Amino acid sequence: MQIDIIETTGLGDRSYLVSAGGVGVVIDPQRDIDRVLALAEKRSVRIALVAESHLHNDYLTGGLELSRTVGADYAVPAGDAVDYERTPAADGDVFEAGPMRLRVMHTPGHTHHHVSYVLADADGAVQAVFTGGSMLYGATGRTDLVGPEHTDELTHAQYHSVRRLVDELPAGTPVFPSHGFGSFCAATPTSGDSSTVGEQARVNPALTQGEQAFVDELIAGLTAVPAWYAHMGPANAAGPAPVDLSEPRPVDPAELADRLAAGEWVLDLRSRTAFAHRHLPGALNFELAIANFVTYVGWLIPWGAPITLIGETEQQVAEARRELVRIGIDRLAGAAIGSPEALAAGRELASYPVSDFSGLAAAMAADPDLVVLDARRADERAGGGVRGSLHIPIHDLPGRLDEVPSGDVWVYCGSGYRAAIAASMLARAGGRPVLIDGGYGDPDTGATAAGLHTDSAAG
Structure with missing residues (x-):
């Protein structure tokens, strides 16, 4: 056998x-x-x-x-x-x-x-x-x-x-x-x-x-x-309906701009660093290359809400569609394929900074009142966090955005993936995020190595 x-x-x-x-x-x-x-x-x-x-x-x-x-x-x-x-x-x-x-x-x-x-x-x-x-x-x-x-x-x-x-x-x-x-x-x-x-x-x-x-x-x-x-x-x-892996309907730059302006769920599938460097204002970053893509799309987006994908290639969009149908997200509103510059069609692009835990340590030393957001789950937070950080798990963030202070907000999680989603949500809401791209527990570059970890969840 x-x-x-x-x-x-x-x-x-x-x-x-x-x-x-x-x-x-x-x-x-x-x-x-x-x-x-x-x-x-x-x-x-x-x-x-x-x-x-x-x-x-x-x-x-x-x-x-x-x-x-x-x-x-x-x-x-x-x-x-x-x-x-x-x-x-x-x-x-x-x-x-x-x-x-x-x-x-x-x-x-x-x-x-x-x-x-x-x-x-x-x-x-x-x-x-x-x-x-x-x-x-x-x-x-x-x-x-x-x-x-x-x-x-x-x-x-x-x-x-x-x-x-x-x-x-x-x-x-x-x-x-x-x-x-x-x-x-x-x-x-x-x-x-x-x-x-x-x-x-x-x-x-x-x-x-x-x-x-x-x-x-x-x-x-x-x-x-x-x-x-x-x-x-x-x-x-x-009994689930037969699977549909057909290509989503193409969305041109003008329609894409309308959907972004309306606050619809427009998901950019690129890497978190590429997204932070340059993206369409109002888009959200759900990086496809990470195993948790479908988990957090399904967790964060209201069930049945229209979703538009932004991909660099047709293959990337097809892979995302395959992931989504596995949990019953079948009816995508459409997909746009191309670079941010091409899809912006002359409109201004947005960006926000990317740093690491050592960069956060330096920023906190210069500004003790710096706002730091921990997007990890409660069970992760129970083991400690960055001292003085505000804890809002990523799955609660859509309903708690008003709890995040205005101004610069440094965002971290366990790996950088959820922090990237959180940073894009803050940016869409008019905030000024700084993405901490790195593993919290990394022995060489994580929070402890940077002298930021405290065992007290209260910070």
Whole structure:
């Protein structure tokens, strides 16, 4: 058997194609199914089964469209109510696909009806387990996405589900989760990119702690949930529409100027330093080259609001469109392609300074009242921040811009990515941002190295 990993780094997820004897099984496919179809063709396999571990909270599934396209059975957890025909996957069920056998294990925790799939050969020898959002690498899936009233119950369930996997499977069984590679579906940070059941028995908190200690630690460590997650489960239960990767409608400079003047969401996909150097006034900087692009577009922009993309090339716009359809942002208002100078069509461009933490230290020494904005999440801020800085997490900033003082505002985050979004928002609102482009925790160039870090969040 061959197991191919299909990475979706922008969301921190993995899908899988299992091949044997000319037959394929797909686990937790993303919405852009062309990647799966191309891989199946490369492996010369006929996809006979598509299986979901749960109704996903962080992306729209491609499972329904894939199963219909190739004529495969579509397995979805039996307890989930959906608006389409599917094959219910209940605890103990066994699905056969060529020489492969997939046994269903009910592993609640991430959701109530979550299942894992134990892969075996025709002789019954276990080859792998696909754990979805249950057992991750050094962590587990978060348990607060169904609703806060279920979090305690699901966290206890998660503890027992992970232990069941260890109790029932051979220690050498390879583990293949769908989440945990930067996904906000992970309850705590994960470690590594491969593992086995035996290794997880030694390192996973659900297996190294007592039940209540695990529950208390997981719940205490839960971070903010991206806003767009609320739309994914219902859409997956209803059945996502077939994916549309067609080119967005072209937007010329005159129309682009009108949209900017109206305060619409116009997203410049270039690097944060290029954007800071020169950009169209009113545009926002969501750098495409960073894995978190789709996370923060979905988190910050009101659901259903018109979005216009600005890209340097058609390929850049196409890549952004692919990222966005994975979370159901399908109907783009359009796209403009070209340099800021070309798209400005003679109108004045804007810019703001870029610096680093050493530059911030020098500026603070010259002006003790300098305004510094920390755009990191609350869990990051809990470990300390730049002394005297104002803390507004990036996902709260659109509704709290009036809390940022006028004048120069130096903006930082953990890497520079969120700070760039925040700086562009401040600039659009008429502020004067200075982007701190660098890693907060970098040992050589970060806040501590510059003498700016304080353990007190109050600064």
